[in-house]
Amino acid sequence: MRNAIHQPDHSRVLAMGISALAPLSNTENDLLRDLAQRTRYHPPHRDLHAAEVAPPPPRMIVAGWAAQYRQLANGQRQIVSLRLPGDFVAPWRPLRLPSSCAVAALTELETVNAQPLAEAGPAHPGLAQAVHVMAHLETALLEDQIMRLGRQTAAGRFAHLMLELHGRLGRVGLAEDGRFAMPLTQEALADVLGFSVVHVNRTVQQLRRDRLLDVRNGMVALTQREQLQELANWTSPAGLASLPRHGSAALASRPVAPALSQPCFSAQLNFRMPPEQGSYHRTARFGGH
Numbered sequence: 001m002r003n004a005i006h007q008p009d010h011s012r013v014l015a016m017g018i019s020a021l022a023p024l025s026n027t028e029n030d031l032l033r034d035l036a037q038r039t040r041y042h043p044p045h046r047d048l049h050a051a052e053v054a055p056p057p058p059r060m061i062v063a064g065w066a067a068q069y070r071q072l073a074n075g076q077r078q079i080v081s082l083r084l085p086g087d088f089v090a091p092w093r094p095l096r097l098p099s100s101c102a103v104a105a106l107t108e109l110e111t112v113n114a115q116p117l118a119e120a121g122p123a124h125p126g127l128a129q130a131v132h133v134m135a136h137l138e139t140a141l142l143e144d145q146i147m148r149l150g151r152q153t154a155a156g157r158f159a160h161l162m163l164e165l166h167g168r169l170g171r172v173g174l175a176e177d178g179r180f181a182m183p184l185t186q187e188a189l190a191d192v193l194g195f196s197v198v199h200v201n202r203t204v205q206q207l208r209r210d211r212l213l214d215v216r217n218g219m220v221a222l223t224q225r226e227q228l229q230e231l232a233n234w235t236s237p238a239g240l241a242s243l244p245r246h247g248s249a250a251l252a253s254r255p256v257a258p259a260l261s262q263p264c265f266s267a268q269l270n271f272r273m274p275p276e277q278g279s280y281h282r283t284a285r286f287g288g289h
């Protein structure tokens with residue numbers, strides 16, 4: 001059943017996410033508002049599309065979290081990327097060739113039709129530019145994920161991911177003052193970071209003891225951001241810092257969305273499942289007392 005605990009402002013998520021990447025005309029803003037009025041609901045624990053098949057028509061997430069993942073023959077999974085509000089459900093590729101990765105809903109999701117964005121041409125130059133920038137950022141985020149898994153310490157990996165999530169959520173109004181909602185379990189984080197669940201827990205406890213961050217009751221607080229950046233060898237995704245800020249001044253002046261007090265949807269899950277099962281299992285929220 002659909003969870004009505006929070007009804008996010010879909011139009012605002014779209015407008016903030018896209019206008020941070022390119023200047024938009026009034027017509028383009030009207031198009032985004034129109035798209036935001038027609039959402040599709042996706043239940044948690046289910047694949048949005050499978051691996052090794054042509055992806056469906058593009059859709060964009062306006063509420064909830066998903067994951068692009070690769071599954072091994074032994075049932076283990078590696079989450080390649082987290083899909084957040086303001087992202088395409090899967091990285092947009094014009095040829096729409098099959099991928100070795102599937103995409104699963106980690107929470108309840110709301111998505112909108114993104115075909116008009118993916119096909120934006122000369123009539124909508126701002127949207128076209130934003131889609132190109134999004135493709136560039138996808139590559140930059142994938143490079144960061146490879147670097148995290150290949151060369152960083154456990155604490156550095158975790159710190160780097162938290163800084164990335166804060167920046168990505170902040171661009172759509174879902175992070176503020178070093179705080180954001182993170183509806184992930186320890187097991188999902190283990191699949192992102194290449195750890196065991198025990199290692200995830202030990203890493204979080206270490207960062208808590210060092211007072212660099214806190215993860216509790218579905219919320220993350222980056223309490224010492226400069227130290228976290230040093231630990232993570234942090235730099236913003238290549239090219240993002242040089243983008244002109246064209247976002248609406250009216251949107252920028254509005255307070256952050258109420259979702260900061262809780263995840264967009266409250267569903268939590270255990271991302272790993274036995275190969276014979278057909279759905280993901282719920283588990284306790286990560287970061288409890």
